Amino acid sequence: MLVVVALLVIAPIVFLDLSRWKADGSLWYLGMLPALMGLFTGRRLALAAAVVTPAIVGISLLLHDLPPIVGALYMLALGAVTGLSARRGWHLMMSFSAPLAALALIGDMHVSLPSGRAAAGESAEALLVTMGVLLAGGLWTALLGPFVVGRLKVTPPPSVPERTSRYFAMAMGGLVGVVSFVALTWLPPNSWWLVLTMYVVVQPYYAAMLTRVSQRVIGTLVGSTVAALVVAALHNLPGLIAALAAVLTLLAAWANLKWPYWVFVTFLTPAVVLQTAGPTRDVAQAIADRAMYTLIGAALAAAVMALGHLYLVRHPHGLPVGAGAAHPEVSNPESPAAQESSTAQEHSAARD
Numbered sequence: 001m002l003v004v005v006a007l008l009v010i011a012p013i014v015f016l017d018l019s020r021w022k023a024d025g026s027l028w029y030l031g032m033l034p035a036l037m038g039l040f041t042g043r044r045l046a047l048a049a050a051v052v053t054p055a056i057v058g059i060s061l062l063l064h065d066l067p068p069i070v071g072a073l074y075m076l077a078l079g080a081v082t083g084l085s086a087r088r089g090w091h092l093m094m095s096f097s098a099p100l101a102a103l104a105l106i107g108d109m110h111v112s113l114p115s116g117r118a119a120a121g122e123s124a125e126a127l128l129v130t131m132g133v134l135l136a137g138g139l140w141t142a143l144l145g146p147f148v149v150g151r152l153k154v155t156p157p158p159s160v161p162e163r164t165s166r167y168f169a170m171a172m173g174g175l176v177g178v179v180s181f182v183a184l185t186w187l188p189p190n191s192w193w194l195v196l197t198m199y200v201v202v203q204p205y206y207a208a209m210l211t212r213v214s215q216r217v218i219g220t221l222v223g224s225t226v227a228a229l230v231v232a233a234l235h236n237l238p239g240l241i242a243a244l245a246a247v248l249t250l251l252a253a254w255a256n257l258k259w260p261y262w263v264f265v266t267f268l269t270p271a272v273v274l275q276t277a278g279p280t281r282d283v284a285q286a287i288a289d290r291a292m293y294t295l296i297g298a299a300l301a302a303a304v305m306a307l308g309h310l311y312l313v314r315h316p317h318g319l320p321v322g323a324g325a326a327h328p329e330v331s332n333p334e335s336p337a338a339q340e341s342s343t344a345q346e347h348s349a350a351r352d
Helices: 002-018 024-038 043-063 067-087 091-106 123-149 162-186 189-201 206-234 238-258 261-276 280-314 336-349
Strands: 110-115 116-119
Touching: 002 024, 002 238, 024 043, 024 091, 024 110, 024 123, 024 238, 024 261, 043 067, 043 091, 043 123, 067 091, 067 116, 067 189, 067 336, 091 162, 091 189, 110 123, 162 189, 162 280, 189 206, 189 280, 206 238, 206 261, 206 280, 238 261, 261 280
Parallel strands: none
Antiparallel strands: 110 116
16 A cells, blocks of 8 residues: 555656656656645644745745846745744754745756646746646645655654854854855856755754765765766656656655665755756756755855854854854753753754
């Protein structure tokens, strides 16, 4: 029964990828991801993710042709919301939903229309169909997914203290806003991977972020190599590639619960690249860009967060700080706050 339901979750992606609506297969897949991560907390959050994701993507498409500062401020706001949502343990879901707004704003998002493949924001029809397919993918996953996730022993992502969530919001919002402005102003569409890297590397706790940076780089490089091998071997079999991408996504969700983060990234990287790169001829460039922008983004995030951490250590009362950044109690490993923070970091690194 578990296998049957899992196959039903991924069946629409395979069907769409084998049809003339291939671009809609990619959109369905993207709508599925935030809902799947929301299921780790509960069905209500998964349903919320299914609705929120197309809404924020639709706003991004409307802002696409406006001055870069407008889009950057929008991404800054989404980054801050992601940070504040950690207070309720919702940041895992938001870290999969908000980057799709970056894809729509900075990258190249496409949709299949009766007239053919089109840019997602080129017309009102394209925008509405894009939002509709994302919504359908999210709702399908939120409704069927619990029958799969319910069989697993899932621990919800941990919440963080309010002061930590505020620091997290400032860090995430600032980095995402600046990187989005640079990407919109000077970089090519594939630079949206930079924003995605910020969402997955920057963590509420500084120690967890350091672990996440190294594992993100390792997982991305290994996953990119896997994607390149898949394209070389199966470039004439788009349906099989779609099925493989969907299976890798389910494996990634499992790895997110049971295995180190780099294993999760190793599974998810080829899945996302294969589903978002467009025609097969574009996949090789997408793989190279994914690796390059991940390395740049991880190094940038680590450098900025290290400087912020150093400042907060030297000025512990100057700003509201996170428990994992520079809170005096956490400096003392014997204190109850430090022990609680350490436990939260371990859970965050293992399950986020």
